[in-house]
Amino acid sequence: MTVNFAPTSCLREQETRQEVRAPAGRGVAGRVRTTAEWVAYFRANAARRRPVPWQAGAEVTAAELSALARSLQAWQLGETSDGRHLRRAAARYGARVGDPEYATAIELFIREEQRHGELLGRFLDLAGVGRLKADWGDCLFRAVRYCLPNMETWTTPVVMVETLAMIYYNAVRRATGSRALRAVCAQILADEVPHVRFQCERLAAIHRRRSRPGRLLTLLGQRLVFLVVVLLVWVGHRSALRAGGYGWRRFWRAAWAKMNVAWRWMRPERYAWEPEPLPACETRRAGRCERRRVGQNSSSAGVPLSTT
Numbered sequence: 001m002t003v004n005f006a007p008t009s010c011l012r013e014q015e016t017r018q019e020v021r022a023p024a025g026r027g028v029a030g031r032v033r034t035t036a037e038w039v040a041y042f043r044a045n046a047a048r049r050r051p052v053p054w055q056a057g058a059e060v061t062a063a064e065l066s067a068l069a070r071s072l073q074a075w076q077l078g079e080t081s082d083g084r085h086l087r088r089a090a091a092r093y094g095a096r097v098g099d100p101e102y103a104t105a106i107e108l109f110i111r112e113e114q115r116h117g118e119l120l121g122r123f124l125d126l127a128g129v130g131r132l133k134a135d136w137g138d139c140l141f142r143a144v145r146y147c148l149p150n151m152e153t154w155t156t157p158v159v160m161v162e163t164l165a166m167i168y169y170n171a172v173r174r175a176t177g178s179r180a181l182r183a184v185c186a187q188i189l190a191d192e193v194p195h196v197r198f199q200c201e202r203l204a205a206i207h208r209r210r211s212r213p214g215r216l217l218t219l220l221g222q223r224l225v226f227l228v229v230v231l232l233v234w235v236g237h238r239s240a241l242r243a244g245g246y247g248w249r250r251f252w253r254a255a256w257a258k259m260n261v262a263w264r265w266m267r268p269e270r271y272a273w274e275p276e277p278l279p280a281c282e283t284r285r286a287g288r289c290e291r292r293r294v295g296q297n298s299s300s301a302g303v304p305l306s307t308t
């Protein structure tokens, strides 16, 4: 089983290739991938590592370092979370919705993020700037997720940060001549589009049963949160973003354009959903109704219930 994505740094719908069934109708993109498909994807992707020319050294100038170093240290810390809380939330959620394999998908996702952290850490070591133990942005991000430890509260800010990460790593790649750092950015960028897709599909499944007003309120809340996240990322990382050609206006426009794609991926109506089995009590009630209906039809038509 394979789930492939075009390697890309951009979050544009036409740039992802889905191995899903054909569109099921107007405005419907396909089905969400099963957890087993995501597990297969993460396992296959772990074996598809791009080469990084570490032997070339850091190849970074003092000017590049002054624009990038502090910001890279903060991102490196963010990518190296041990994922303890997330593992617990995923196990609870998987048990609740009858999808125990979801915890495995999350485990593989955490490992992929940790590989990003290892790559960035190795570059920081090579450049001689060291690694951070704490950062205000990382603390804030963790606090938001830990105070409401359910899958939606965990997943929503992750989608936002990963969306902005695509702009950020693209900026870093443009801001440096270091072959190693550029290769690290290319690897992270190639991984991030599927990450956003993975989270958006899960949010679509979570939002699926929400009423229309409830979903509108959710979207409004997400837009407010995203506004804050965009501002915080700009405040914390503007020197690196500027070095990569993202002034405030360009960053703002790119952030909302990419997040709008993520919001489209979160819409439950984009997907064709498998009919869900009814709970046992509903099944019994439906069976009784069906027997009554067939009985009424049969008696009026004078046809026996069974011909055997």
Ligand SMILES: [Fe+2]
Residues within 6 Å of the ligand: 079, 112, 113, 116, 188
């Ligand atoms: Fe990452």
Ligand SMILES: [Fe+2]
Residues within 6 Å of the ligand: 113, 162, 191, 192, 195
């Ligand atoms: Fe990611």
